[in-house]
Amino acid sequence: MEETKSVTDGRHLRSLHTRHKLLEAAKEVFREEGFHKATISQIIKRAKTGYGTAYVHFTGKDDLLIVLMEDVMTAFYSIAELPFTPASRAEAEELILYQTTAFLRMAESERKMLQVFGEAIGVSASASQKWAEIRERFINRIAQDIAYSQQNGLARTGLDPELVARGWFYSHEMYLWEIVRGEHQAQLDEIAKTLAAIYTGGLYS
Known part of the structure; x- marks a missing residue:
């Protein structure tokens, strides 16, 4: 035995x-x-x-790429999954700025593989589907953080957490691909500061 x-x-x-x-x-x-x-x-x-x-x-190169996408994006997701239990609006804004900055810096550090992912998403149905799943996972997590802030009197109520989260992630996604393609015109910290200011200014005002 x-x-x-x-x-x-x-x-x-x-x-x-x-x-x-x-x-x-x-x-x-x-x-x-x-x-x-x-x-x-x-x-x-x-x-x-x-x-x-x-x-x-x-089963082939698409299958290999999907696993690599999951591995890389798990590191990104660890940023979104950081504990989000702010006790004040100022603390919430500080956490959001940190997460935004970390997300964009990771896009820069993983630029080469993200270039491959971007190319694959345009030609591989399985890669495109995987990216859609990754996007929804981020949006769902962000929506949970927004709901927490609303329930604890920190953020504006009357706004749908899922809709706000979707818009918030789309702005990050746009800059992620600009960084990957080398098209961003500003420093990463400045981009993060601006994104966070617009978001928190609208949701936490």
Whole structure:
């Protein structure tokens, strides 16, 4: 029994190692070639694994990209998921500015992979669907924070939290892609300060 468990554990570890190698290889190839030019053959060769083994883990390059999108955006989501329980409007404004600044700085640090994601979203239905899911996850979390502020007398009531959250995230999304494309005209801190001021000025006034 113990021997069987040891064999099973060994297979599991090898499987995890192979999956990790494929993801790391995909990340490298996507960064070098972009999504459109990258091929599953290049990724498998870079990972130094066999085709049969690779297809046990992933159905193709789209599948690999989806996992990489989830990994990168989980880091972004950790910003949105920071505890949001301000006791005053000033504290709420401080937290919102911090989150906005962190979000934009992460866009800058993950610029290369986000470029790949942006390209994929335009040509891959699965990548486009995944981005839509990511967007909704952010919006739902932001709406929870808005509802908290309204329920605790910090923010204006009478505004639909989901609608406010949607507009708030769309503004971030626009600047995220401008940063990724190198089109932003101002410093990131200045962009964050302006976005936060407009948002808190309307919601917390």
